[in-house]
Amino acid sequence: xxxxxxxxxxxxxxxxxxxxxxxxxxxxxxxxxxxxxxxxxxxxxxxxxxxxxxxxxxxxxxxxxxxxxxxxxxxxxxxxxxxxxxxxxxxxxxxxxxxxxxxxxxxxxxxxxxxxxxxxxxxxxxxxxxxxxxxxxxxxxxxxxxxxxxxxxxxxxxxxxxxxxxxxxxxxxxxxxxxxxxxxxxxxxxxxxxxxxxxxxxxxxxxxxxxxxxxxxxxxxxxxxxxxxxxxxxxxxxxxxxxxxxxxxxxxxxxxxxxxxxxxxxxxxxxxxxxxxxxxxxxxxx
Amino acid sequence: xxxxxxxxxxxxxxxxxxxxxxxxxxxxxxxxxxxxxxxxxxxxxxxxxxxxxxxxxxxxxxxxxxxxxxxxxxxxxxxxxxxxxxxxxxxxxxxxxxxxxxxxxxxxxxxxxxxxxxxxxxxxxxxxxxxxxxxxxxxxxxxxxxxxxxxxxxxxxxxxxxxxxxxxxxxxxxxxxxxxxxxxxxxxxxxxxxxxxxxxxxxxxxxxxxxxxxxxxxxxxxxxxxxxxxxxxxxxxxxxxxxxxxxxxxxxxxxxxxxxxxxxxxxxxxxxxxxxxxxxxxxxxxxxxxxxxxxxxxxxxxxxxxxxxxxxxxxxxxxxxxxxxxxxxxxxxxxxxxxxxxxxxxxxxxxxxxxxxxxxxxx
Numbered sequence: 001x002x003x004x005x006x007x008x009x010x011x012x013x014x015x016x017x018x019x020x021x022x023x024x025x026x027x028x029x030x031x032x033x034x035x036x037x038x039x040x041x042x043x044x045x046x047x048x049x050x051x052x053x054x055x056x057x058x059x060x061x062x063x064x065x066x067x068x069x070x071x072x073x074x075x076x077x078x079x080x081x082x083x084x085x086x087x088x089x090x091x092x093x094x095x096x097x098x099x100x101x102x103x104x105x106x107x108x109x110x111x112x113x114x115x116x117x118x119x120x121x122x123x124x125x126x127x128x129x130x131x132x133x134x135x136x137x138x139x140x141x142x143x144x145x146x147x148x149x150x151x152x153x154x155x156x157x158x159x160x161x162x163x164x165x166x167x168x169x170x171x172x173x174x175x176x177x178x179x180x181x182x183x184x185x186x187x188x189x190x191x192x193x194x195x196x197x198x199x200x201x202x203x204x205x206x207x208x209x210x211x212x213x214x215x216x217x218x219x220x221x222x223x224x225x226x227x228x229x230x231x232x233x234x235x236x237x238x239x240x241x242x243x244x245x246x247x248x249x250x251x252x253x254x255x256x257x258x259x260x261x262x263x264x265x266x267x268x269x270x271x272x273x274x275x276x277x278x279x280x281x282x283x284x285x286x
Numbered sequence: 287x288x289x290x291x292x293x294x295x296x297x298x299x300x301x302x303x304x305x306x307x308x309x310x311x312x313x314x315x316x317x318x319x320x321x322x323x324x325x326x327x328x329x330x331x332x333x334x335x336x337x338x339x340x341x342x343x344x345x346x347x348x349x350x351x352x353x354x355x356x357x358x359x360x361x362x363x364x365x366x367x368x369x370x371x372x373x374x375x376x377x378x379x380x381x382x383x384x385x386x387x388x389x390x391x392x393x394x395x396x397x398x399x400x401x402x403x404x405x406x407x408x409x410x411x412x413x414x415x416x417x418x419x420x421x422x423x424x425x426x427x428x429x430x431x432x433x434x435x436x437x438x439x440x441x442x443x444x445x446x447x448x449x450x451x452x453x454x455x456x457x458x459x460x461x462x463x464x465x466x467x468x469x470x471x472x473x474x475x476x477x478x479x480x481x482x483x484x485x486x487x488x489x490x491x492x493x494x495x496x497x498x499x500x501x502x503x504x505x506x507x508x509x510x511x512x513x514x515x516x517x518x519x520x521x522x523x524x525x526x527x528x529x530x531x532x533x534x535x536x537x538x539x540x541x542x543x544x545x546x547x548x549x550x551x552x553x554x555x556x557x558x559x560x561x562x563x564x565x566x567x568x569x570x571x572x573x574x575x576x577x578x579x580x581x582x583x584x585x586x587x588x589x590x591x592x593x594x595x596x597x598x599x600x601x602x603x604x605x606x607x608x609x610x611x612x613x614x615x616x617x618x619x620x621x622x623x624x625x626x627x628x629x630x631x632x633x634x635x636x637x638x639x640x641x642x643x644x645x646x647x648x649x
Binding site: 180199200 | 333336338357358359363368370373374375376384385388389432
């Protein structure tokens with residue numbers, strides 16, 4: 001007797017297979033992204049004795065010792081303050097300089113517009129290692145070594161072009177008539193930017209701010225090169241300097257890493273709706 | 287309210303002349319329309335009057351005072367844009383108030399004026415909404431309100447109705463006319479829609495390639511167009527144009543049909559060149575049982591209610607006839623047609639300029 005396959009049944013099988021593949025794929029990607037973070041968390045909470053042994057996979061007695069020692073035995077509070085300060089100030093500088101520049105490039109008649117935009121892009125394309133030497137000389141000349149300003153200046157070499165590019169693409173999508181309307185209504189160009197364009201482009205602005213902040217927060221090479229003491233040293237460098245001559249304090253490094261990741265995670269979660277709106281608004285003409 | 291004068295105004299963009307040596311006088315309180323196809327320079331002219339762009343040459347005067355170098359704010363002009371250009375992050379009330387706020391008007395006055403304008407335009411119920419929560423027609427009213435609120439000297443509208451659907455367009459067109467009669471501000475209106483221009487304007491300035499081809503009342507533009515371009519731009523359905531050759535006292539139509547010019551119109555023939563373009567509006571053509579000029583086949587019949595359009599195919603030309611609705615005319619039948627000799631328009635074949643019959647005018 002011939003076997004009858006119920007068409008509905010076969011449809012259901014097809015659907016299940018697709019679902020299974022989707023879930024597996026999703027699981028793989030998620031594990032790839034999240035497992036290292038979880039591993040860090042587990043490490044941060046493990047007592048020192050269990051750090052280099054397996055099992056146990058999970059800490060038998062979770063401990064906050066590593067977090068305590070990060071703050072007690074090291075100038076970590078100062079370092080966190082440096083990181084926050086440098087990242088915030090860099091972001092601020094980039095916004096204050098970059099937004100008007102982007103506005104001019106996107107909406108005003110600037111001779112050589114394309115050339116300017118391309119050179120800005122070119123600047124951000126230099127690998128940091130290629131410019132770190134000459135930047136070092138410049139910063140020594142300006143007596144800025146070991147100060148926040150050394151890092152802000154150096155970080156701006158990639159953060160400012162980034163801001164300008166992101167903001168230019170956002171501002172370009174806003175119709176020209178809006179600028180004309182603002183001018184007819186009595187705005188100067190600057191007022192048009194402040195009262196009309198910035199509020200309209202707020203999602204884009206959030207994206208630019210976050211990208212700049214995250215890039216600066218994570219920046220390593222400049223921070224390593226231009227700082228010698230904890231006066232201006234930032235978190236990534238400090239963590240890299242944790243290992244001593246004879247031992248690598250895995251627990252403390254993990255604890256410190258968690259401490260600098262969590263603020264970013266919170267920031268991203270809070271702003272994620274804006275970012276998604278911002279990214280799509282920039283990509284799709286509305 | 288102001289009298290606006292343009293004196294030899296030119297605007298160059300890179301290599302093209304968007305506006306070419308334009309001179310135009312707009313009377314105080316007048317409704318003037320700049321009519322033309324896309325790229326004719328009408329929007330640029332509007333931007334020049336507004337002060338959004340500096341002219342490359344020439345002067346712009348408001349009430350005999352040179353305002354060429356003044357900003358839009360200093361000129362006290364208001365503009366309504368095709369896209370409305372409402373501020374999307376502001377409520378309707380804030381949109382209306384913005385020009386006043388930028389002009390440092392006291393808050394109490396702003397409140398009063400916002401409500402006054404909202405009442406005038408019947409948008410009081412919408413004051414707390416954001417522009418994206420409004421329909422196209424409502425956005426249009428808000429844009430009008432934002433322009434009117436400052437009591438501008440000149441009111442400039444750039445295709446304000448073209449983003450609306452047909453029914454709403456007609457309704458708002460009437461409102462706009464009423465509004466202008468209420469506020470009596472000098473108004474410059476840009477459009478490519480000849481019907482809007484005809485209905486609304488005191489005068490129409492027809493633009494082509496950066497120049498004004500003709501500036502006159504809608505009636506004159508329609509009945510006595512200065513050129514073939516103007517004649518073809520206004521009127522719906524468009525004017526019929528025929529290639530005519532003169533042979534003694536007869537006109538030769540395309541395809542060879544000969545039309546004897548009646549004695550009463552002989553004088554009309556005298557100054558015309560041997561070859562010219564003849565323009566006849568659809569309503570000046572009629573079908574006749576006998577003694578027509580020529581015969582043609584009915585290709586299509588369009589009923590519009592009271593009127594109808596009949597499209598005729600003759601030997602080498604087509605004609606559109608407009609007449610009162612009549613069920614007896616069928617597609618495919620052969621009819622005889624005639625024209626109204628008093629309403630023929632003649633245009634130079636090469637330059638398109640109108641050749642005024644009976645006079646020696648022409649190129």
